[in-house]
Amino acid sequence: MIRACDVCMEDVNGRVAQGDIYKDIHFIEDVSQDHGVIEVKRILFPYVVVLTQDCDLQQDFGVRWPNPERMPKDQDKRLLSVLVAPLYNAEHFFAGTHLSELRSDGKPIAMQKIKRSGTKGETIESNDFPRYHFLKFADDVQLVDLVVDFKHYFSVNVEYLKRVRPTNYKCKIAELFRENLCLRFGNFLARIGLPDAVEAPSTT
Amino acid sequence: MTDPLFRPEYVGSEGTEATEFVKERPQLTGTPPAPEDAAKSTIKELAKDYFPKEPKPIGAGDLRIESKTYFNDKPRYDPIRARILPDEEDDTSERTA
Numbered sequence: 570m571i572r573a574c575d576v577c578m579e580d581v582n583g584r585v586a587q588g589d590i591y592k593d594i595h596f597i598e599d600v601s602q603d604h605g606v607i608e609v610k611r612i613l614f615p616y617v618v619v620l621t622q623d624c625d626l627q628q629d630f631g632v633r634w635p636n637p638e639r640m641p642k643d644q645d646k647r648l649l650s651v652l653v654a655p656l657y658n659a660e661h662f663f664a665g666t667h668l669s670e671l672r673s674d675g676k677p678i679a680m681q682k683i684k685r686s687g688t689k690g691e692t693i694e695s696n697d698f699p700r701y702h703f704l705k706f707a708d709d710v711q712l713v714d715l716v717v718d719f720k721h722y723f724s725v726n727v728e729y730l731k732r733v734r735p736t737n738y739k740c741k742i743a744e745l746f747r748e749n750l751c752l753r754f755g756n757f758l759a760r761i762g763l764p765d766a767v768e769a770p771s772t773t
Numbered sequence: 774m775t776d777p778l779f780r781p782e783y784v785g786s787e788g789t790e791a792t793e794f795v796k797e798r799p800q801l802t803g804t805p806p807a808p809e810d811a812a813k814s815t816i817k818e819l820a821k822d823y824f825p826k827e828p829k830p831i832g833a834g835d836l837r838i839e840s841k842t843y844f845n846d847k848p849r850y851d852p853i854r855a856r857i858l859p860d861e862e863d864d865t866s867e868r869t870a
Contacts, residue, residue, distance in 0.1 A: 595851065606857070611850070611851045613848065615848065657847075668847070
């Protein structure tokens, strides 16, 4: 099934917006200090998509970079961070190697290998699997098929994103497709975790 | 009652539009080609458009799909290590002492 994902290249007043795709975004995993040496552990994600509500981002922009004619009374609408999710190359994702350059206990992180033409692969491609969101772009967009893993969302600083925007902003997912992505993300977060099925105690 | 869809001005009478059209047609000379040959020549002409002998130069537009494969990066570690420098105040106090 082909799922077109319309993308518009226009900038929205230079502000960070929901559905924006950025390249080369750092996630700060940990900051430690030992014997006068500070180490900042960072993970560089090739592509991320912004998930924070667009109205929140708009209000935050108005507070941080206010219009001199309409200065805000307070900082009530200020955000602490922006929620993003990494975008993985679908080929890497289905091969289970999309995190192979990260390590856990000294070994490369191996993810589940999924047969693309199998039932699960087809379910993912048709966006019927709650954890993942599959994005297929039109031919005029130089992005391969991408997969969002909703479990891997993280937050980044608003001003960091604004600062790297001139060089790292790639494109923006069109409104309808953006709404679909964010609604599915919201549904994933709102799911109810149920315990594994246990056998009912015998009454006899 | 007149039918509103009936427009008599578009109905040509004999000896007007139809006759003029026939007069303008070029007169065919010689033997017409056999229907099979005619069909072949048409196919050949069509094939020229679709299968040119010389390959078309590849334009930027043709490379779009191919260029989608360029994205081969994966998330990777990119740490920063930095030594903490002593504060200026401490440095001064040391020198004073």
